[in-house]
Amino acid sequence: MKRRWHSIRHKALVLSVGPAWVALATAAAATPVHVGSFATDSEALPSPWQVVRLDQRVPATRYRATRWDGRAAVEATADGSMALLARPLTVDLQATPVLCWLWRVEGALQKADLRQKAGDDYAARVYVTFSLPPQALDLGLRMKLALGRSLYGASVPDAAVNYVWDNKHPVGTRAFNAYTDRAAMVVQRSGKEQTGRWVSERANVVADATKAFGPLPFTASQLAVASDTDNTGEQMRAGFAELHFVGADEPCQFSAGAAP
Incomplete structure (x- = not known):
């Protein structure tokens, strides 16, 4: 009983x-949100990715879709150049705040230094921008952003986080960009040790934005990749692949063969 x-x-x-x-x-x-597969039958960049030049006086980094070690990827070739390869972003950051990606670089820059304007170059960078409601920005900051956009165009973000493959600073180093305190820099990978192969990454973009700017209602607005060498005049070849967002407790969805 x-x-x-x-x-x-x-x-x-x-x-x-x-x-x-x-x-x-x-x-x-949460279902993974794929935002950068680059699968294409030609070197043409798939929509909605577009090359964005921040300064028309600076030569543009070249981008092409390719298969690199069997992966559908985008290749960036920089030669004293800078341009973003960017796409608009509509992602529910509450459901999927973690960005996963693969990248590789074919060497390390020699003269770069993220703390100096003259050294503001990176072998590779993944760039997430955010928009914020006006009430989250004080009057002084709104005026500062308006001035920046009058000088550099609408690409100046309310806030941004850059994940960079640096040349010398330790992984985990955080700083604001040498040109603007609205772009936080996070050293995700550093040095030569893992160059010449695909490496996988995972970053909670909401957590990193909050560390940099405080607890704000972040809305993802743009995703970009770049190889950036205009300040140092150096040369670099980098690749990016399989960019996607997942839930905070969900695994990344990479194909086989990437180094952790």
């Missing part, structure tokens, strides 16, 4: 919480 009573209680518990538990589990397992 006692055993039967426990069985009845167990069934009642399952019936009472079962649907809610299933709904919660379904909501927690």
Whole structure:
């Protein structure tokens, strides 16, 4: 009789919480949002990716779609040059705040230094920009952003996080960009040790933006990749592939063969 009573209680518990538990589990397992596969039959860059030149006086880094070691990727070739390869971004950062990507560089820059304007170059960078509601910005900051956009165009963001492959600063180094305190720099990879092969990355963009700018209602607006050598005049070849967003507790969805 006692055993039967426990069985009845167990069934009642399952019936009472079962649907809610299933709904919660379904909501927690967010579907990955793929934003950069670069799969194409030609070297043409797939829509909606576009080359964005921040300064028309600076030569543009060249980009092409390719297969690199069997991966559908974009190749960046920099020669004293700078331009972003960018696309607009519409991602629910509450559901999928983690950006995953693969990248590689074929060497390290020699003269770069992220803390100096003259050294503001990176073998590779992944750049996420955010828009913020006007009420989240004080009057002084709104005026500062308006001035910046009058000088450099609409590409000046409300806030941005740059994940960079640096030449000398330790992984985990954080600083603001040498030109603007609206762009936070995060050293995601550094030095020559893992050059010449695909390396996988994972970063919570909301957590990193919050560390830099405080707890604000961030809305993702643009994703960009770049190889940037206009300040140092150096040469670099870099690649990017398989960019996607996942939930905070979900694994990245890479194809096989990338170094962790």
